[in-house]
Each structure stands twice: as structure tokens, then as C-alpha cells.
Amino acid sequence: RPSLERLREEWRRLGIREDEVARFLAGRGAPAAELVLEELRQMEQESPPPNPVARLRARAALRHLAKEEFDRAAMELLRHGRIYMAPHDHALALPEAERQKLVWSGEGTYYVSITARR
Numbered sequence: 001r002p003s004l005e006r007l008r009e010e011w012r013r014l015g016i017r018e019d020e021v022a023r024f025l026a027g028r029g030a031p032a033a034e035l036v037l038e039e040l041r042q043m044e045q046e047s048p049p050p051n052p053v054a055r056l057r058a059r060a061a062l063r064h065l066a067k068e069e070f071d072r073a074a075m076e077l078l079r080h081g082r083i084y085m086a087p088h089d090h091a092l093a094l095p096e097a098e099r100q101k102l103v104w105s106g107e108g109t110y111y112v113s114i115t116a117r118r
Contacts, residue, residue: 087109
């Protein structure tokens with residue numbers, strides 16, 4: 001991770017955008033779950049946890065991930081105990097556009113906030 005962060009700093013210095021870096025890393029086999037976790041940890045340095053899933057999903061480094069890919073990555077991290085996500089208590093009452101911003105488990109649960117576990 002420290003090497004990757006040094007590379008990212010150098011790419012930023014050269015004017016390479018975060019979304020381009022994320023696309024490059026994704027194309028090199030970096031699993032989506034690792035990209036999500038890395039971006040979550042960066043976000044938590046700027047904004048103490050918990051944070052809305054929608055805020056993480058909207059970050060430039062993750063915008064290239066389709067909703068399904070992002071949700072699968074988040075659920076993988078949750079299953080492995082690397083993150084915590086709080087379920088939304090009335091997601092089905094939300095308009096569909098709002099539900100799309102949440103993480104869906106694939107089994108009926110929608111998650112609204114996310115926190116990295118240390």
C-alpha cells in the first residue's frame with residue numbers, strides 16, 4: 001500500500017486524474033474490493049466515519065465501477081469483516097433513485113453507511 005500511495009502521488013503530480021488511475025489499476029487486476037477499501041480509507045482521513053455509501057460511490061476513483069460491481073465489492077468486504085455497513089431501516093419506502101445510491105445485498109437488505117475496520 002505505501003508503494004501504491006507513492007505512485008498515486010507521483011501520478012497526481014504529473015496531472016493524471018484519480019479516475020484514470022483507478023481505471024488503470026482496475027485493468028491491471030486490482031480487485032474492485034481492494035479499490036473500494038483503499039478509497040474508503042482515504043475518505044475516512046478527510047471525513048470521520050461512518051460515511052454515507054453514496055459519498056464513497058461518488059468519489060472519482062470509483063465512478064468507473066458499475067453499481068453491481070461496487071455493491072459486490074462492498075458485500076465481499078463486509079463478509080470478510082474488513083468493513084462495517086449499517087442497514088437502512090426503511091429503504092423500500094425510498095424512491096428508486098435513492099435506493100440506487102445504497103448498497104444492496106442481493107438478498108433484500110440495503111446498506112446506507114460504511115466504515116473501514118482497522
